[in-house]
Amino acid sequence: MNASEDKLAPEVRSILAAARERSGGEGTLDVDARSFPEAVATAEAAGRVPVVAEVKPTSPTTDGERTDDPVALAREMVAGGATALSVLTEPEHFGGSTENLRRIREAVDVPVLRKDFVVREEQLDVVESDLVLLIARFLDEDDTDSLAALYEAAEERGFQPLVEVHTRAELDRALDVGAEIIGINNRDLGKLEVNLGTFELLAPHVPEDVTLLAESGVASVDDVRRMRAAGADALLIGTAIMDGDVETNTERLTTADAERTNRDSTAEAASTDATAVTDAKTTDTATDTDTR
Helix, strand or coil: CCHHHHCCCHHHHHHHHHHHHCCCCCCCCCCCCCCHHHHHHHHHHCCCCCEEEEECCCCCCCCCCCCCCHHHHHHHHHHCCCCEEEEECCHHHHCCCHHHHHHHHHHCCCCEEEECCCCCHHHHHHCCCCEEEEEHHHCCCCCCCCHHHHHHHHHHHCCEEEEEECCHHHHHHHHHCCCCEEEEECECCCCCCECCHHHHHHHHHCCCCCEEEEECCCCCHHHHHHHHHCCCCEEEECHHHHCCCHHHHHHHHHCHHHHHHHHHHHHHHHHHHHHHHHHHHHHHHHHHHHHC
């Protein structure tokens, strides 16, 4: 174990160890990806918050397990307004599978992210998806490929790489390899603690032409608004959607901006009406005075 790994939470070290042992695909994939940035722009134009809803049966940081048909869950998320989907394919700690991803991608027309812990090039070839997650913290380490090598290999196959970062140093590495889609993870993989301030701290250092996601810890409409105000183009949300009726939860979070806009418009209209009434009273008073 190297010094960097020693700082990881035990659960995360176990995930990384399992990822190193996982085999790759039999051939090199050629992916015809659905554009995630275009999907984000379409959602924005429609007045929705771009949300990547996560099909997550379980995880080391959540209690219980969802045993619903993952395809049914995915369809409900899309019906609730999800811009894209994230599908766990890590089997040992998250209950995911590549078969779930295949079925879901065939059943929906939105971009699908493969959420896994890919550490070597051949592991890219296990299943087709539109986006693939590359976690900067896990790469450039013993028995892993470099972030630069994996990023290039993913792009050569047609994937859209989503590079996940948690620190300024990791962000700089992501920008150095030319990452066009970056996710800032609010969860510290060392302590598994969540702090939305992480996104707020790093977001100002991300160029405008990068599609920026806020990951982890978004549990409420207020959290959505906070991350959007800090510069999030999209939000990756798992537990807050999976905990309950997924269509209702997705719709509630994807309409957060619309609710705020409606309230602002109502307040502005009320202010305008009040001003008009005041002006009318002033005019009437002036007229009465002139008449007398």
